[in-house]
Amino acid sequence: MSTVHLPGDLRAALTEQLHATAPGHASAQVQRLIESYRGTTPTAAPVLRDAADVTAYAAYRMPATYAAVRSALAAFRARAGDWTPGTHLDLGGGTGAATWAVGDAWPEGAHRSTVLDWSQAALTLGRALARRAAGPAVRDAEWTRAPLGAAPALPAADLVTVSYVLGELTPGGRTSLVEAAAGAARGAVLIAEPGTPDGYARIIEARERLIAAGLTVLAPCPHDRQCPVTGGDWCHFAARVQRTSLHRQVKGGSLPYEDEKFSYVAAARPEAVTEAAPEVLLEAAAAPATSRVVRHPQIRKGLVLLDLCTRDDGLTRTTVAKRHGPAYRAARDADWGDAW
Structure with missing residues (x-):
């Protein structure tokens, strides 16, 4: 299991934000959010009711979501050769965990990120946290309110991320969002969900739609054929993230770390990753692992x-x-x- 270290600037921004909100109050909000997060019905819009809820959510989920997306991006980068995104679209990005992860995966800061979400409170907090970022890709990100449940008209981007969003949508909304993400992606799409049987089922459904849209899976799967995982099993991975003392206080935990289990799929347009590294054979640098x-x-x-x-x-x-x-x-x- 890989250990993912939260960037120092993100850690500092979250700590400062939690100090501004009484940690004890945030702990109470976190308990309610844990119950909602572990539920099985789409609940995102009513769960994040106000700024206090969003701050508690950032404390509860942002480090783990960051760790999952950052781990998935590392696996994708290892298979994508020299391909680098110039633009990044974070769908349902909320407080920006995936945007921070993309900024860390491509630290050169040459890309431009746009976060779309339906929660204004989440976008407001995400923008406030991003202002403390060291890298320009996060610090200069655009934060835009937009509905995601119906087939949206999305701006084109080289990389599209959809992290921990599909479970918050109806089946029709999931279909629309994945198809819209594939249509907007000039280069690649990365989708991550909780590493549960339900989360894996959503990833498999999304994987099929990405393949149907002409993308090739680069990670984690070694092929584009039907997934061989069947029965009561499910494909998932794990990332370990270190907790700060304040993070442990808010979550009521004693361990200095937490393990986030996640399922994901990362797929790319073959012509995009090949053109990015023409001097390297596709088999060697822009193909799934054996x-x-x-x-x-x-x-x-x-x-x-x-x-x-x-x-x-x-x-x-x-x-x-x-x-x-x-x-x-x-x-x-x-x-x-x-x-x-």
């Missing part, structure tokens, strides 16, 4: 057991022994979610 580790590796004496999703054979388990030399050393270093 296989991906889909469970925690099991390390035994002289052996490593890897559960893989593979391009040719679906779900398999491979055993890497010490006698395999470099492959064994690589397997010992492999982590859940890594390409193999």
Whole structure:
């Protein structure tokens, strides 16, 4: 499991915002939001009722959402070669976790981000947090109120992110948003959802629509064929994010970290990522991995057991022994979610 460190400027901005709101009051709001977040019905608009709710939401969810999106972006970047977005559209971005993650993934700051959300309170807080960002891509982001449940007319962008949004929409709204995101994306789309069976089901549905729209899956899947995960299983990954003392206080937790489980799909237009790196063969730099580790590796004496999703054979388990030399050393270093 990868450990994701919250950027110092984001950590400072959240801490300052929480100090401005009595942490005890935020804790009470967080408890209500936890109950709503764990529910199974679309609730986003009524849950975030006011500025206090949004501040509590940022304390409760923003670090974990950032960690999930940042981990997914790292997997995508590893398969996309030298491709770099010039523009970024964050759909349902709220307080901006995905926008901060994209800013960290491409720290050169050459891209321009636009956040669309239906909650004005979330956008207001997101803009306030972004003003404290060190990088211009986050600091200069545009924050625009827009409904997302019906098929919206979206501005075109090189990269479109949709993080932890689909579960807040009706089935028809999800279909409209994913199709609109695919239509707006000149280069790539990344969609992330909670790492639950329901979240995975939404990702699989979105994956099918992205493929139908002409995009190629680059991560986490090693192919565009039907997902081999069936039955009661579901594909998900995890990211560990460090908590601040104030974050622990607001959430009522004692551990110095939390583990966020998430499902995701990242897909790109082949012509876009190929044109970005013409000197590199598509097979080498802009294609999905041959296989991906889909469970925690099991390390035994002289052996490593890897559960893989593979391009040719679906779900398999491979055993890497010490006698395999470099492959064994690589397997010992492999982590859940890594390409193999």
